[in-house]
Amino acid sequence: MASTHWRLILNGKSTGDEPLRDAVAAMRERGIALDVRVTWEAGDAERYVAEAIADGVDSVIAAGGDGTLSEVATALAHRDEDARDLPTLGLVPMGTANDFAAAAGIPIEPLPALETIETRPANAIDLLKLEANGQIHWAANLASGGFGTQVTVETHDGLKKLLGGLSYLITGLSKLGRIEPIQARIAGPDFAWQGGFIALGIGNGRQAGGGQALCPDAAIDDGLLDVTVIPELSGEVAATLATLLKDGKQAALDQAAVRVQLPWVEIESDAPFALNLDGEPLESRHFKVECAASRLRMHLPEDCPLISRIEAS
Structure with missing residues (x-):
């Protein structure tokens, strides 16, 4: 059986978070190949997502707030591949307000958030696509x-x-x-x-x-x-x-x-x-x-309030 391979893209403001370090270690002990990349400047998330796809990663995880989630989702969404041919998306909430995570019921603690990705199949999700100034x-x-x-x-x-x-x-x-x-x-x-x-x-x-x-x-x-x-x-x-x-x-x-x-x-x-x-x-x-x-597939809690129909894949 092929091993599970994740790529965690971490907002640079949260590099010293000890609970996240412990959670990453726990996932690795369970046999998940989990690499971490840290964003420092504009364009980093885009580059890390491209590398993850080239490396055949199963899931790309945004570790940060709503802005980090949006960056990672954007990097996946504007590619030519169908959603089923892209890595699934996960979220570890580490921002100030964590509005998306709060509405979706994603656990705020890093280990339960990663366990949601481990245990929950990915659901097809919609994205906002906005056009302004060309x-x-x-x-x-x-x-x-x-x-x-x-x-x-x-x-x-x-x-x-x-x-x-x-x-x-x-x-x-x-x-x-x-x-x-x-x-x-x-x-x-x-x-x-x-x-x-x-x-x-x-x-x-x-x-x-x-x-x-x-x-x-x-x-x-x-x-x-x-x-x-x-x-x-x-x-x-x-x-x-x-x-x-x-x-x-x-x-x-x-x-x-x-x-x-x-x-x-x-x-x-x-x-x-x-x-x-x-x-x-x-x-x-x-x-x-x-x-x-249905532009991407994302791991969400079983009772996620944002899901209207359960079509896991």
Whole structure:
């Protein structure tokens, strides 16, 4: 029987993590050939994935946050091979907020996360494919715009390190009094919306920005994008803040949200604005986002909330 061969691509910020070192050692003791590569600069994940494919690796594992997952998924997704001819994808959550892992139910501890990859067959998953400024971008989790994007961009690295996902909420609450809506036109099959929004989520996963559940019903295998638009508050910021404090931040979103499921969506604005694609801010006047159905295969927990149909392979 052929041995199992994994390639773990580790965010350079986490090289000193002892629980991860112990978990890697434990997997090796179980007979898994597990190599580790560390990302240091742009392009490293792309190169490591290409090397892994050339080496015939069975699974490529992203060890990091949502950005690291997106980098590794991107490096796999834009290749010409069919999903079944590519290594499977795994995740060991090691970021600040770990939004994708939290929504997917992936264990936060390195050893249980690796054991999920060892014991769970891979499921076909969709990806976000975004076109802006003549370039193609990919993401596994969610594209967000407006208030949530500014919170993610403006949260200080030191605060993120100290407080984790809570830092995004603190930064967000401090911004509530100065939200400026983005004027845009949003369209997809049998759907059109126009106006000012303070938050926009286009989800394959469900949350971003340290727990903002913009797309609470999204599934990662249904061939559709979950689109959530939070319209401008028309001077009711104070009332919304009161709702946040009284009923929780999700209640305020649910009251105002426009939600729809679409295979693709286009967003246009007269002025450039930013979409945050798994931690990468992209600025443009026009975005097109498609659901790339079943583009990769990923190891996910048995009871993963993001899976709508179980078709393991």
